[in-house]
Amino acid sequence: MTEVAAPDLAVVDAPRRRRHPLAGFLVRRAAAAVATLFVVSILLFAGTNVLPGDVASAVLGRDSTPAGLAEIRKELHLNRPTAERYWDWLSGFVRGDLGSSVAGQAVSGEPTPISGLIGERAKNTAVLALCTVLLLVPLSIAFGVYSATRAGRPVDHAITTFSLGAISLPEFVTGTLLILLVAQWLGWLPGVSLISIGDTVFTHPSILVLPVLTLLAASLAQTIRMVRAGMLEVLRSEYIEWARLSGHRERDVVLRYALRNALGPTVQVIALNVQWLVGGIVVTEYVFGYPGLGQALVQAVSARDVPYVLSVGMLIAIVYISLNVLADLLVVLLVPKLRTAQ
Amino acid sequence: MTAIAARMRFARTGSGRVGVTATLLLLALILIGPLVAPHDPAAIVGIPLQRPGSGFLLGTDGLGRDVLSRVLWGGRSIIALSVVATGLAYLVGLAIGLVAGYTRSLLDPVLMRAMDVLLAVPPLLFLLVLATGAGHSVVVLVLGVATVHVPSIARIVRAATQSVVVRGYVEAAVARGERTHSILAREILPNVLGTVLADAGIRLTGSILILASVNFLGLGLQPPRADWALMISENRGGITLQPWAVAAPALLIAFLTVAVNLVADAIARSLGTSLDRRRIAR
Numbered sequence: 001m002t003e004v005a006a007p008d009l010a011v012v013d014a015p016r017r018r019r020h021p022l023a024g025f026l027v028r029r030a031a032a033a034v035a036t037l038f039v040v041s042i043l044l045f046a047g048t049n050v051l052p053g054d055v056a057s058a059v060l061g062r063d064s065t066p067a068g069l070a071e072i073r074k075e076l077h078l079n080r081p082t083a084e085r086y087w088d089w090l091s092g093f094v095r096g097d098l099g100s101s102v103a104g105q106a107v108s109g110e111p112t113p114i115s116g117l118i119g120e121r122a123k124n125t126a127v128l129a130l131c132t133v134l135l136l137v138p139l140s141i142a143f144g145v146y147s148a149t150r151a152g153r154p155v156d157h158a159i160t161t162f163s164l165g166a167i168s169l170p171e172f173v174t175g176t177l178l179i180l181l182v183a184q185w186l187g188w189l190p191g192v193s194l195i196s197i198g199d200t201v202f203t204h205p206s207i208l209v210l211p212v213l214t215l216l217a218a219s220l221a222q223t224i225r226m227v228r229a230g231m232l233e234v235l236r237s238e239y240i241e242w243a244r245l246s247g248h249r250e251r252d253v254v255l256r257y258a259l260r261n262a263l264g265p266t267v268q269v270i271a272l273n274v275q276w277l278v279g280g281i282v283v284t285e286y287v288f289g290y291p292g293l294g295q296a297l298v299q300a301v302s303a304r305d306v307p308y309v310l311s312v313g314m315l316i317a318i319v320y321i322s323l324n325v326l327a328d329l330l331v332v333l334l335v336p337k338l339r340t341a342q
Numbered sequence: 343m344t345a346i347a348a349r350m351r352f353a354r355t356g357s358g359r360v361g362v363t364a365t366l367l368l369l370a371l372i373l374i375g376p377l378v379a380p381h382d383p384a385a386i387v388g389i390p391l392q393r394p395g396s397g398f399l400l401g402t403d404g405l406g407r408d409v410l411s412r413v414l415w416g417g418r419s420i421i422a423l424s425v426v427a428t429g430l431a432y433l434v435g436l437a438i439g440l441v442a443g444y445t446r447s448l449l450d451p452v453l454m455r456a457m458d459v460l461l462a463v464p465p466l467l468f469l470l471v472l473a474t475g476a477g478h479s480v481v482v483l484v485l486g487v488a489t490v491h492v493p494s495i496a497r498i499v500r501a502a503t504q505s506v507v508v509r510g511y512v513e514a515a516v517a518r519g520e521r522t523h524s525i526l527a528r529e530i531l532p533n534v535l536g537t538v539l540a541d542a543g544i545r546l547t548g549s550i551l552i553l554a555s556v557n558f559l560g561l562g563l564q565p566p567r568a569d570w571a572l573m574i575s576e577n578r579g580g581i582t583l584q585p586w587a588v589a590a591p592a593l594l595i596a597f598l599t600v601a602v603n604l605v606a607d608a609i610a611r612s613l614g615t616s617l618d619r620r621r622i623a624r
Contacts, residue, residue: 036459040459047474164604172554173574173595283558301470304477306475309471
């Protein structure tokens with residue numbers, strides 16, 4: 001199975017405590033997540049600020065003069081101690097002040113607040129992610145169960161082989177091949193997400209199709225394999241044999257008896273894949289020029305816009321770690337056994 | 343010899359055979375390619391964005407360089423860098439895992455919490471942050487990819503070490519008064535190596551995926567280097583005029599990742615583990 005640690009529930013020993021076991025679990029996990037996020041924030045800040053390379057020289061680029069550099073450094077408070085700058089950034093971030101984009105300042109000459117730059121993009125990214133997840137969950141369960149009930153037959157082989165291939169491809173290759181095939185040779189859909197300023201993705205739903213397909217390819221392949229494996233295991237168990245022997249229709253055996261028990265691990269795997277989508281989305285948005293946070297992040301990294309990368313990176317880390325907590329919670333909700341397991 | 347024969351068993355399964363053959367073919371192309379390339383991969387030899395034909399088998403790219411020659415040269419970097427990154431990850435991961443698993447001091451929890459924090463950061467975000475702070479270079483890229491692998495390797499090594507430490511031969515070595523580093527290297531390391539290397543193939547696949555992705559984003563290798571992933575992003579602008587400059591490297595990366603993954607999957611299955619253990623590069 002995956003390397004994910006099973007939710008640590010040993011501490012939530014029901015009889016001793018009055019509190020709801022799930023509440024205790026949630027509090028513990030949330031506290032751990034906040035602590036992790038704190039350390040991650042230090043890591044991100046160190047990664048972008050302590051290493052050689054300097055925001056000031058990134059702003060001025062080629063026409064930097066020592067005087068200009070000193071001026072910018074003073075303006076951005078870069079000559080203050082690192083720890084102090086870290087604290088300023090973190091306390092601002094917690095209050096919702098994401099800082100100012102350096103690249104934006106280089107263009108307009110004015111400090112550009114990052115929070116103003118990312119609103120629309122965050123919405124676009126959320127739409128993309130949501131569409132992918134809404135398709136991922138039912139499709140992986142449907143294909144996984146179907147493949148498991150036809151184990152060893154040609155259909156199953158086809159699904160397994162295809163999914164192994166799809167897992168292997170990096171998103172940018174899947175995306176590029178889709179652009180070549182669907183947009184270039186067949187001319188069915190736009191290959192690049194061009195939206196004029198002021199429009200949203202909702203006015204051009206067709207630009208969502210290829211990015212969603214790209215994201216689905218890898219994650220769906222992974223989840224189908226896992227659902228199939230989980231389902232096969234359950235189908236081999238004794239109580240399924242019993243259900244069959246007592247004359248239930250195969251359809252009922254699969255959907256009513258087997259699926260329920262196969263669902264626990266499945267949810268965990270799907271949740272993991274949703275988490276992995278965080279990385280996939282960045283690449284996919286860049287491939288299609290989709291106007292989301294991921295594309296902006298890559299551009300900011302290219303321009304070495306440190307404040308932007310730092311704040312957007314932190315937002316991504318928050319989403320990533322929250323998804324992790326959510327996945328644990330869902331699994332515990334679905335598999336009651338875990339609540340009391342030692 | 344029988345041990346090696348048993349180890350090679352994976353190559354006799356259907357998909358394993360296909361994977362091994364395809365990987366060898368591709369390695370041959372990557373190694374021999376530069377010798378047979380008709381042009382210098384960096385030289386401008388014709389009119390930009392010519393379609394295949396007219397003296398250029400795969401046409402020319404946006405600067406007028408020969409696509410075929412660049413494709414023949416462009417596989418080296420991806421293979422070499424991912425092998426180095428994966429090897430480096432194993433060295434560091436082994437060291438951390440062995441120490442954490444053997445010591446009974448505070449060092450163990452400290453090291454492992456550090457590994458947990460690294461695991462909590464999405465790999466691609468980690469590499470992007472690194473590229474922002476330390477610049478876009480091959481060294482940063484390789485070190486970054488290696489770091490992404492270290493936590494999970496260290497965890498597995500630590501668990502394997504802890505199960506070996508309690509064995510009689512380790513206690514005997516301690517009783518004989520052997521030094522710690524010699525116990526680690528001679529008693530423990532040989533016994534955990536098998537477990538640890540079981541998913542080397544999967545990790546190599548992960549390295550290839552993430553390295554190619556970062557190169558594609560333009561944050562690793564820099565032009566005019568001939569690299570498949572870089573070629574795709576360089577030539578995206580001319581895709582309508584000259585799709586082959588994008589299609590050729592894209593198909594080759596697809597071929598490479600699928601082939602290596604087939605081998606990794608066959609090895610993992612012959613050892614009783616599964617490919618689905620962990621997907622690293624996403």
